Amino acid sequence: MNCQLCNRRIAVKLTLRDLLWPGRLPPATVCPNCRQQFVALDYVNCCPACCRPQETDQLCPDCCSWRQKYPWQLTHRALYRYNGAMKEFMHRYKFAGDYRLRTVFAAEFTAAVRQLTAAVVVPIPVTQVTMATRGFNQVTGLLDGVDWTPCLQNRAVKKTAQSQKHRRERLRTPQPFVLSDSSKAVAGKRVLLVDDVYTTGRTLYHAADLIYQAGAAGVISISLAR
Ligand SMILES: [Zn+2]
Numbered sequence: 226m227n228c229q230l231c232n233r234r235i236a237v238k239l240t241l242r243d244l245l246w247p248g249r250l251p252p253a254t255v256c257p258n259c260r261q262q263f264v265a266l267d268y269v270n271c272c273p274a275c276c277r278p279q280e281t282d283q284l285c286p287d288c289c290s291w292r293q294k295y296p297w298q299l300t301h302r303a304l305y306r307y308n309g310a311m312k313e314f315m316h317r318y319k320f321a322g323d324y325r326l327r328t329v330f331a332a333e334f335t336a337a338v339r340q341l342t343a344a345v346v347v348p349i350p351v352t353q354v355t356m357a358t359r360g361f362n363q364v365t366g367l368l369d370g371v372d373w374t375p376c377l378q379n380r381a382v383k384k385t386a387q388s389q390k391h392r393r394e395r396l397r398t399p400q401p402f403v404l405s406d407s408s409k410a411v412a413g414k415r416v417l418l419v420d421d422v423y424t425t426g427r428t429l430y431h432a433a434d435l436i437y438q439a440g441a442a443g444v445i446s447i448s449l450a451r
């Protein structure tokens with residue numbers, strides 16, 4: 226088996242148990258060297274609302290200003306830091322469109338999603354143009370066997386790449402979504418919004434705003450990276 230990131234061969238040591246129950250083998254798709262480049266967030270020194278790494282356990286300035294803007298609070302959970310290795314991973318997974326790479330984090334991400342036990346799971350959608358060119362939504366690609374509901378749709382057919390925008394421009398981005406027919410499913414429910422990367426929070430706050438308008442009882446969110 227080869228590492229999906231650096232293509233080096235991965236030696237898989239089999240025990241007698243593995244041979245007797247082959248289903249137990251985890252998908253060894255990344256070599257230990259590549260794996261250790263990803264930094265898991267420790268939830269100790271971070272903002273309790275958005276997982277931003279910091280010295281204190283107080284709300285960060287960004288979350289304070291979100292709370293002034295909206296009458297509700299969004300608590301976000303992220304699994305990994307958006308460091309160089311994660312940026313490179315996302316680039317290959319999303320922009321080079323390598324769908325196999327979903328398996329690197331899918332099991333772990335799915336477990337974190339299930340742990341949050343939301344009644345309705347709503348992924349952040351990609352635009353029609355992205356869907357046609359990339360062929361998949363990178364967010365739902367990270368979900369293995371989780372039932373999700375497509376409550377949100379992009380207003381525009383094509384999106385201007387967020388990654389090319391500066392922070393201030395990103396924060397000014399107008400509402401990019403509209404509610405779809407299936408948004409009826411969120412009425413009175415606790416909803417989990419799912420995204421790949423949390424950058425400024427702008428996208429998730431726009432999404433949460435609409436989900437609350439659709440009558441959700443509560444909204445929380447999760448991303449692979451932050
Ligand atoms: Zn590797």
Ligand SMILES: [Zn+2]
Nearest residue numbers: 272275285288
């Ligand atoms: Zn925060």
